[in-house]
Amino acid sequence: MSLDASRLAPMANAIRALSMDAVQAANSGHPGMPMGMADVAAVLWSDYIKFDPADPKWPDRDRFVLSAGHGSMLIYSLLHLSGYARPTMDDIRNFRQLSSPCAGHPENFLLDGVECTTGPLGQGLAMAVGMAIAERHLNTQFGDDLVDHRTWVVAGDGCLMEGVNHEAIGLAGHLKLGRLIVLWDDNNITIDGPAALSTSEDIPARYRATGWHVVSCDGHDYADIRRALDEAVADDRPSLVACKTVIGKGAPSKQGTSATHGAPLGADEISAAREVLGWDAAPFEVPAGILADWRSTGDRGKAAHGEWRQRLEGDVDTRAKFENWMMGVADLAAPALEEHIAALAAEPKNVASRKASEMALGPLTAKLPQLIGGSADLTGSNNTKTPSTDPLTSEDYSGRYLYYGIREFGMAAAMNGMMLHGGIVPYGGTFLIFSDYCRNAIRMSALQQVGVVYVMTHDSIGLGEDGPTHQPVEQVMSLRLIPNLNVYRPADAIETAECWALALQSPNTPSVLALSRQNLAPVRGEGDAGWSAASNRSARGAYRLRAATAERRTILIATGSEVQLAMEVADQLEAQGIGADVISMPCAELFDVQDDAYKSDLLPDVSASQILRVSIEAGVTMGWERYTTAKGLNIGLDRFGASAPAEDLFERFGFTVDAIVPQILNKING
Ligand SMILES: Cc1ncc(C[n+]2csc(CCOP(=O)(O)OP(=O)(O)O)c2C)c(N)n1
Ligand SMILES: [Mg+2]
Numbered sequence: 001m002s003l004d005a006s007r008l009a010p011m012a013n014a015i016r017a018l019s020m021d022a023v024q025a026a027n028s029g030h031p032g033m034p035m036g037m038a039d040v041a042a043v044l045w046s047d048y049i050k051f052d053p054a055d056p057k058w059p060d061r062d063r064f065v066l067s068a069g070h071g072s073m074l075i076y077s078l079l080h081l082s083g084y085a086r087p088t089m090d091d092i093r094n095f096r097q098l099s100s101p102c103a104g105h106p107e108n109f110l111l112d113g114v115e116c117t118t119g120p121l122g123q124g125l126a127m128a129v130g131m132a133i134a135e136r137h138l139n140t141q142f143g144d145d146l147v148d149h150r151t152w153v154v155a156g157d158g159c160l161m162e163g164v165n166h167e168a169i170g171l172a173g174h175l176k177l178g179r180l181i182v183l184w185d186d187n188n189i190t191i192d193g194p195a196a197l198s199t200s201e202d203i204p205a206r207y208r209a210t211g212w213h214v215v216s217c218d219g220h221d222y223a224d225i226r227r228a229l230d231e232a233v234a235d236d237r238p239s240l241v242a243c244k245t246v247i248g249k250g251a252p253s254k255q256g257t258s259a260t261h262g263a264p265l266g267a268d269e270i271s272a273a274r275e276v277l278g279w280d281a282a283p284f285e286v287p288a289g290i291l292a293d294w295r296s297t298g299d300r301g302k303a304a305h306g307e308w309r310q311r312l313e314g315d316v317d318t319r320a321k322f323e324n325w326m327m328g329v330a331d332l333a334a335p336a337l338e339e340h341i342a343a344l345a346a347e348p349k350n351v352a353s354r355k356a357s358e359m360a361l362g363p364l365t366a367k368l369p370q371l372i373g374g375s376a377d378l379t380g381s382n383n384t385k386t387p388s389t390d391p392l393t394s395e396d397y398s399g400r401y402l403y404y405g406i407r408e409f410g411m412a413a414a415m416n417g418m419m420l421h422g423g424i425v426p427y428g429g430t431f432l433i434f435s436d437y438c439r440n441a442i443r444m445s446a447l448q449q450v451g452v453v454y455v456m457t458h459d460s461i462g463l464g465e466d467g468p469t470h471q472p473v474e475q476v477m478s479l480r481l482i483p484n485l486n487v488y489r490p491a492d493a494i495e496t497a498e499c500w501a502l503a504l505q506s507p508n509t510p511s512v513l514a515l516s517r518q519n520l521a522p523v524r525g526e527g528d529a530g531w532s533a534a535s536n537r538s539a540r541g542a543y544r545l546r547a548a549t550a551e552r553r554t555i556l557i558a559t560g561s562e563v564q565l566a567m568e569v570a571d572q573l574e575a576q577g578i579g580a581d582v583i584s585m586p587c588a589e590l591f592d593v594q595d596d597a598y599k600s601d602l603l604p605d606v607s608a609s610q611i612l613r614v615s616i617e618a619g620v621t622m623g624w625e626r627y628t629t630a631k632g633l634n635i636g637l638d639r640f641g642a643s644a645p646a647e648d649l650f651e652r653f654g655f656t657v658d659a660i661v662p663q664i665l666n667k668i669n670g
Helices: 005-026 032-048 069-081 089-093 123-146 157-161 163-174 203-209 222-234 267-277 288-314 316-326 333-346 353-367 408-421 432-436 439-448 475-480 493-505 562-575 588-592 596-602 646-652 657-669
Strands: 063-066 151-155 180-186 213-218 239-244 371-375 401-403 425-431 453-457 486-488 511-515 543-546 552-558 579-584 612-616 633-635
Touching (some): 005 032, 005 069, 005 089, 005 267, 032 069, 032 151, 032 222, 032 288, 063 123, 069 288, 123 157, 123 288, 123 316, 123 408, 123 439, 157 180, 163 408, 180 222, 213 222, 288 316, 333 353, 353 453, 353 493, 353 511, 371 408, 408 439, 432 439, 432 453, 432 475, 432 511, 475 486, 475 511, 486 493, 486 588, 552 562, 552 657, 562 579, 562 612, 562 657, 612 657, 633 657
Parallel strands (some): 063 151, 180 239, 213 239, 371 401, 425 453, 453 511, 486 511, 552 579, 552 612, 612 633
């Protein structure tokens, strides 16, 4: 609709006023960024971005990511002003309070229109890369008629300075994601002061070097903003639009300084700003004419949405395919694995769990087109590629396998973005040790409730010769600390398939599959012939793999590669007349939410002198007391590993029957 400056300026000032007033009322927050980017946002909303406030989840909407999440009042203002049902003005009045969905930083699960949770700088942009990949991929399935949208990002100096930015833009440039447009709030200010305190980087040169188109504009000149956005839209490379802005624009004595970054402006400065901006409406009031202009920004998208619906409904087959696709894979994962598990039950396999994962991925990727795999340059080690997943490249976005390069953090964030986009269920691999490289993105999967799957192989000293830099010791347990993350450590090929089914059955909970490099003897098979989702023994997180024959004196709880060891320890104990249960615990989180009856059946509430509980896991012991009690025995590794063949390391660090049995006997007899 191309409003002129006389209409756009008051629209931008509405953002400024709401931002100043909400931060002042909350007595905390960040007014500077929304005030600085208000003009750019007004142009973007009124002339470019495609959205329909009446249906915030319309699949073909443009995605808007506020990567500079501290400026959350920008997106709350935009959503409210343009007519989304929430946030209401009351929600905004209660910015940062428990009663309001207007949290300190934007949270995807609190408000429609917030496409992803942002605040950890850099990750919004990195997730947007995933969204842009998802858009191009789905376009190959459904064509321009149904999938044809852009991804817009507002990013600050911080987002561009973070290391993950390098990974994200490298991937985006390589994949030529031309519908990704980053609006950089180029204000030369960060918290500590002028950006020059810490950087002298030529950012446009860096972006150009990675295959991006770069254009800059005066972020307070509407015509110039339009010129730059038009250029960005027209270019078939991803675009960085450097919007030269003044942080806190409109606050007369504080604008242009870091004083506006993260603190209320104060009553005096706010009333002076009202003067400067010519804004005489009371706090949390927007004059009707200005509000009407804002409300009309959704008209373009509303019309486009109507036409889109007609196209969708005009073709019965496409519609069915589209709707089925968008339903996800939760109900389809276990059935897709039935034959595979039946075959394993008939003929148990002695394979590494990473190999078992590949074997499960065969039927999964063949039957579930929503699955998109990948690896951070460890495809052959992570066993993540299957015959159904051809590479997704800039020449052919229809592929289903991403060569992420050595970009673990970028990969994890991109996976979050893909899943948040919808229509895609991503899994991606790296060595478990490098979960720490992408840990905050794993945490963001959990916080945002997106069920991506991390395929993390080489899960213990069992990887052998690569040595302690590569041997996870604390990683499995430390990942268990993250809420809403399921950490699976399967014991054999059947458990691995079961864990894959469970991972895909939880679209709102991400999963880490911790998988072995070394072969694992099968512990399952018998009794698994008629396997179905209902008989998934891993579903309760832990189960009695074997019951004591002699009088039960001990319960051995083990995970992954140590389950087979626990079975051998039990054999020895039984030979000495000491009854031992073996519990396989592929997922502690799932066990923790079982009912008391189930838990106390597995772990009866009796004293350690009656039944000793023992944990066996080739990682730190801290945390295992939760299951073994203070009187129990925890077999683990509370130091770094070493470089040697796996068998030598297990021997050296006491993961042998001969080393474990005497400790149990001592405890029982002691
Ligand atoms: C990963 C991460 N590190 C640190 C912070 C804390 N933080 C929030 S905003 C900010 C400064 C960002 O500067 P810039 O992006 O230029 O924002 P502006 O001050 O211009 O609004 C910092 C360090 C964060 N949110 N995320
Ligand atoms: Mg800045």
